[in-house]
Amino acid sequence: MVKETLFKQEILAFSSFGMNQGLSFDDIVEASGMRAGDLLKPGGSAPLESRINLANGLQERLSHIPIALEIARQQGRAVISYLIPVMRAAPTAADAFRFIEASSGYFGPGFDFRLERGRRTCTWFMSHPVDKLDNGMGNEAGAASFVSTIRSFAKNDFAPLEVQFPHTPKGHLKAYRHVFGAPVRYKQSTAETMVVFRREDLDTELSDADPVYFSSAMAHAELRQTPRQPPPDERLRRAMIHCARNGRFGLEPAARHAGMSVRTAQRAAARAGVTPSRILDEVRAEMMRGILLSDPDMPLSVLAQQLDYSDERSLRRAFRRLTGQSPREYRSLLRMSS
Numbered sequence: 001m002v003k004e005t006l007f008k009q010e011i012l013a014f015s016s017f018g019m020n021q022g023l024s025f026d027d028i029v030e031a032s033g034m035r036a037g038d039l040l041k042p043g044g045s046a047p048l049e050s051r052i053n054l055a056n057g058l059q060e061r062l063s064h065i066p067i068a069l070e071i072a073r074q075q076g077r078a079v080i081s082y083l084i085p086v087m088r089a090a091p092t093a094a095d096a097f098r099f100i101e102a103s104s105g106y107f108g109p110g111f112d113f114r115l116e117r118g119r120r121t122c123t124w125f126m127s128h129p130v131d132k133l134d135n136g137m138g139n140e141a142g143a144a145s146f147v148s149t150i151r152s153f154a155k156n157d158f159a160p161l162e163v164q165f166p167h168t169p170k171g172h173l174k175a176y177r178h179v180f181g182a183p184v185r186y187k188q189s190t191a192e193t194m195v196v197f198r199r200e201d202l203d204t205e206l207s208d209a210d211p212v213y214f215s216s217a218m219a220h221a222e223l224r225q226t227p228r229q230p231p232p233d234e235r236l237r238r239a240m241i242h243c244a245r246n247g248r249f250g251l252e253p254a255a256r257h258a259g260m261s262v263r264t265a266q267r268a269a270a271r272a273g274v275t276p277s278r279i280l281d282e283v284r285a286e287m288m289r290g291i292l293l294s295d296p297d298m299p300l301s302v303l304a305q306q307l308d309y310s311d312e313r314s315l316r317r318a319f320r321r322l323t324g325q326s327p328r329e330y331r332s333l334l335r336m337s338s
Contacts, residue, residue, distance in 0.1 A: 010288075011039070011050060011054065012050055013071050013074075013076075013078060013079050014051065014054045014055060014058060014071060015032070015039065015054070016074070017058070017067070017070060017071050018031075018054070018058050018061075018062075020074070021058075021062055021065070021254065021267045023058075023061065026284050026307050027057075027061075028054065029064070030057075031053055031054045031057030031058070032050040032051075032053055032054040032057075033049065033050050034047070035328045037058040037335055041055050042273075051134070051138065051264070052133050052134045055067070055134045055137045056135075056137075056293060057140065059135075059137065066175050066176070067137060068137045068138075068140035068141040069140070069141070069144055069176065069179055070142045071141045072140075072142075072144035072145045072148065072179070073144075073148075073179070073182040075218065076141065076144065076145030076149070077145065077149060079141075079142075079145060080145055080146070080149065082100065082103075082106060083100060083103055083106070084149065085217075086099050086213075086214060086217040086218070086221075087099060087100070087149060087150065087153065088153050088206065088208045089206075089208060089209060089210035089211075089213045089217070090153075090206055090209065090214050091205065091206065091211050091214060092108060092202065092203050092204060092205055092206065092209075093150050093154060093197075093201070093202050093203070093204045093206065094115065094122070094202035094203065095214065095218075096150050096153070096206065097115045097124055097146075097150070098115060098203070099214070099217070099218055099221060100113055100146060101113045101114055101115060102218065102221040102222050103224075105224065107142075109240075111126075111127075111128050112125065112126070112127045112128065112192070113125070113126055114207060115202075117199065118199070119199070120198070120199055121161065121196050121197060121198060121199055122196075122197050122198075122199050122202050123194050123195065123196050123197070123325075124143075124160075124194070124195040124196075124197070125192045125193065125194055125238075126139050126142060126143055126145075126192060126193040126195075127139070127191065127192040127193065131166065131167065131193075131245075132167075132245065132286075132287055132290035132291070133286070133289070133290040133293065135167050135168060135290075135294045136165050136166065136167035136193065139165070139193045140165060140193075143180075143193055143195060144164065144176075144179050144180065147160065147163075147179075147180055148179055148180075150206075152183065153206040153207055153208065154204050154205075154206060154207070155204065155206065155207050156204055156205075158201060158204045159180065159181030159182050159201075160180060160181070160182045160195045160196055160197045160201075161182060161196045161197060161198060162182050162183045162184070162185060162188050162195075162196050163176070163180050163182055163183070163184045163185070163193075163194070163195050163196070164184075164185050164186070164193070164194040164195075165184070165185075165186050165193055166186075166187060166191055166192060166193065167186060167188075167294075168186060168294065169186045180195075190203075191242070191245045191246045191328055216223065231268075231272070232258075232260070232264070232265075232268030232271070233268045233269055233271065233272035233274070233279075235258045235259075235260075235268075236254060236255070236258050236260070236265050236268055236269060236276070236279060237279050237282075237283070238258075238280055238321045239254040239255070239258035240254040240276075240280055241283055242257055242302050243257055244280075244283050244284065244287060244307075245287075247308075249280065249284075249307070250277045250280070250308075251265060251266070251277075251280070251307040254276075257296045281318060281321075281322055282322065284307050284308075284309075284318065285318070285319065285322040285323060286288055287307060288307060288315075288319060288327075289323075289330075290328060291303060291306065292327070292331060296331050297331075299325060300312045300315060300316070303315060304326075315327070
């Protein structure tokens with residue numbers, strides 16, 4: 001499954017919310033997969049898999065509640081507390097987003113935050129390889145926390161034009177519109193969470209701006225960003241994840257996205273003791289688990305098409321080879337655990 005880690009604040013936010021909704025501590029421990037003692041220790045990091053398990057467990061048990069928005073409302077500022085003093089001191093909303101982008105490493109490896117300026121609009125992008133596994137719940141909570149916090153600091157009315165999430169909806173859209181102050185759409189054809197603003201709106205001044213303090217903090221955040229490139233095989237793996245999420249499977253598009261030739265990509269994989277096809281198989285297997293987790297009854301023919309397998313038989317063979325289970329056996333386990 002997922003081997004990355006993240007700061008434990010997010011795990012604790014989900015845990016606190018679950019218990020406030022009547023779940024027991026044993027329920028939380030079981031859903032997270034962590035030991036009770038490790039869950040209770042303050043600070044430090046936790047396996048990202050634990051947050052995925054816990055988020056999905058809460059959504060299953062509390063399906064009538066937009067979990068991500070409730071967690072953002074109740075615990076959002078606690079999760080981003082380290083960033084809030086600098087966000088508050090930013091001269092404009094655009095500067096606050098730039099600081100979040102420079103501080104992406106605070107949230108753990110693999111997070112991608114960026115602000116892109118167009119002629120008339122600016123778009124805030126958020127993504128993480130795990131989005132498919134938790135149906136975007138972490139990104140929904142994060143986007144709601146960031147946008148609502150900056151809105152609260154703005155001198156004037158400040159809201160995006162629209163918000164787009166790249167997954168299926170989980171709650172009433174009215175609640176989302178209230179938080180973001182804008183229409184919210186779900187488009188599974190997109191690969192990232194997108195918050196779109198009018199270009200001039202991002203120049204909105206913040207009420208407690210402190211340009212000197214902000215410039216110093218921004219310079220420090222930029223210095224802390226890791227300049228090292230990941231190893232070539234890891235670059236290739238991340239490129240395959242990105243391309244697969246956009247419906248492009250295979251070595252050529254991934255190598256192009258990673259800035260490599262096909263031959264260089266093959267050599268990079270060989271030095272790591274794997275083949276490009278093996279990496280692609282693993283990427284597909286993770287995507288398959290995530291899709292089946294969110295939609296256990298999806299027909300195999302549709303799943304095979306989404307993952308670019310030639311037919312159902314090829315999908316079954318690959319799934320068993322990589323997981324030791326058939327898709328049917330995996331579905332049965334999902335139903336037993338729900």
